Amino acid sequence: MITLQDCRALDAKDALRSLRAHFALPEGVIYLDGNSLGASPKAAAARAARVVQQEWGQGLIRSWNDAGWITLPTRLGDQFAPWIGVDAGELVFTDTTSINLYKVLTAAARMAREDAPGRTKIISERSNFPTDLYIAQSVCQEYGLELVLLEPEEIAGALTEEVAISMLTHVNYRTGAMHDMAALTAAAHARGILCVWDLCHSAGAVPVDLKGANADFAVGCSYKYLNGGPGAPAFVWAHPRLINRFWQPLSGWFGHEKPFEFVPDYRPAQGIGRYLCGTQPLISMSLLECGLDVFTEAGKLGGMAALREKSLALTDLFIALVEQRCAGHGLGLATPRAHEQRGSQVCLTREEGLGVEGRNSGAYAIIQALIARGVIGDFRKGDGGTGRHKDILRFGFTPLYVGFEDVWNAVEHLRQVLESGEWQGPQFNQVNPVT
Numbered sequence: 114m115i116t117l118q119d120c121r122a123l124d125a126k127d128a129l130r131s132l133r134a135h136f137a138l139p140e141g142v143i144y145l146d147g148n149s150l151g152a153s154p155k156a157a158a159a160r161a162a163r164v165v166q167q168e169w170g171q172g173l174i175r176s177w178n179d180a181g182w183i184t185l186p187t188r189l190g191d192q193f194a195p196w197i198g199v200d201a202g203e204l205v206f207t208d209t210t211s212i213n214l215y216k217v218l219t220a221a222a223r224m225a226r227e228d229a230p231g232r233t234k235i236i237s238e239r240s241n242f243p244t245d246l247y248i249a250q251s252v253c254q255e256y257g258l259e260l261v262l263l264e265p266e267e268i269a270g271a272l273t274e275e276v277a278i279s280m281l282t283h284v285n286y287r288t289g290a291m292h293d294m295a296a297l298t299a300a301a302h303a304r305g306i307l308c309v310w311d312l313c314h315s316a317g318a319v320p321v322d323l324k325g326a327n328a329d330f331a332v333g334c335s336y337k338y339l340n341g342g343p344g345a346p347a348f349v350w351a352h353p354r355l356i357n358r359f360w361q362p363l364s365g366w367f368g369h370e371k372p373f374e375f376v377p378d379y380r381p382a383q384g385i386g387r388y389l390c391g392t393q394p395l396i397s398m399s400l401l402e403c404g405l406d407v408f409t410e411a412g413k414l415g416g417m418a419a420l421r422e423k424s425l426a427l428t429d430l431f432i433a434l435v436e437q438r439c440a441g442h443g444l445g446l447a448t449p450r451a452h453e454q455r456g457s458q459v460c461l462t463r464e465e466g467l468g469v470e471g472r473n474s475g476a477y478a479i480i481q482a483l484i485a486r487g488v489i490g491d492f493r494k495g496d497g498g499t500g501r502h503k504d505i506l507r508f509g510f511t512p513l514y515v516g517f518e519d520v521w522n523a524v525e526h527l528r529q530v531l532e533s534g535e536w537q538g539p540q541f542n543q544v545n546p547v548t
């Protein structure tokens with residue numbers, strides 16, 4: 114039986130506890146949605162004021178040089194590179210994950226067409242995040258390829274010589290299940306398949322070693338676990354062995370070898386810099402630096418090994434407390450119990466038909482009732498009981514700012530919401546545009 118005192122004892126010996134002070138979290142809120150939009154670093158407000166008032170306001174166009182705006186995408190890439198197992202000079206922050214995915218999938222499709230023209234397929238997971246599938250559909254149309262969607266357990270067996278590209282998200286957004294990147298990449302390479310990894314739910318959340326796994330391309334966002342702010346620029350990486358081969362389909366002037374020579378012909382920059390396209394959102398990109406600076410602090414307190422240990426302890430605790438205190442309310446677990454298969458979130462399912470008047474699962478309303486109490490998680494829709502995917506109550510555990518007592522309190526609120534039936538109120542059953 115786990116008690117509140119046990120949770121407080123875990124907080125007391127938490128070596129990362131001091132990092133929470135870097136975040137401007139509102140009083141009375143337990144924030145379990147850092148897997149969707151990370152919390153605001155306290156330094157971001159002053160940084161925003163500096164970039165608007167001084168760099169833009171006073172520096173004006175001189176700030177491209179004087180404030181280092183021109184090098185910010187690569188400087189931030191260098192700062193974050195070790196957290197995903199790559200080297201300085203190989204990573205840039207730019208554009209969005211969707212756009213970066215389009216760039217790298219196009220590059221991979223062109224390389225596959227040159228090296229292995231008979232290959233006709235891109236494989237991915239049916240429950241991959243939809244933008245990945247939509248972008249892949251577009252690349253398939255352009256390159257005459259077919260997108261094949263698989264269940265996770267079918268992937269290893271589907272790595273055949275017909276496949277040009279494997280496009281997988283390392284940690285699944287709906288379940289929190291994590292693939293074995295090294296094993297899948299090795300198996301794919303053994304069949305001559307290029308591997309593209311989406312790290313949206315992995316970067317800053319779980320250990321990632323792209324070069325150790327010998328991956329080909331990776332993309333990911335910075336507004337989740339990196340706490341870069343809403344719509345903050347994403348990152349893109351290509352293995353240096355591909356450096357002079359990968360194509361940039363969006364051949365804008367920022368990816369040119371000499372943008373300020375203003376020549377009429379496009380010549381791609383050497384290296385990852387070619388994945389820049391046009392002028393970047395400098396205000397947003399400047400705030401991302403505040404998020405990455407907290408990782409620099411975390412690096413002094415044990416780095417990713419310490420973050421991972423705490424993340425697993427938080428998710429283990431949440432699962433155990435939900436099972437101990439919320440039994441009998443139709444909740445299930447979508448997230449793997451095995452540590453090596455788990456990201457930094459826990460996804461609970463709820464059976465279809467348990468909602469108000471048996472209309473749905475009630476998961477959406479339960480999340481709304483929790484949010485009204487200050488416990489912020491989110492809801493992801495299932496397929497209405499017709500197939501494999503149930504409605505999901507999703508809770509992200511960011512070890513930078515979530516504590517063990519928070520977990521206790523969140524589960525206590527969940528227990529009260531379920532036992533009182535307050536989630537059945539009409540105000541919680543009104544579906545908002547963003548869930």
Ligand SMILES: Cc1ncc(COP(=O)(O)O)c(C=O)c1O
Pocket residue numbers: 209210211212242244245282286311313314334347
């Ligand atoms: C796996 C994955 N890929 C991509 C995205 C979103 O991409 P973008 O930042 O282009 O909207 C998300 C957003 O949650 C995601 O979970």
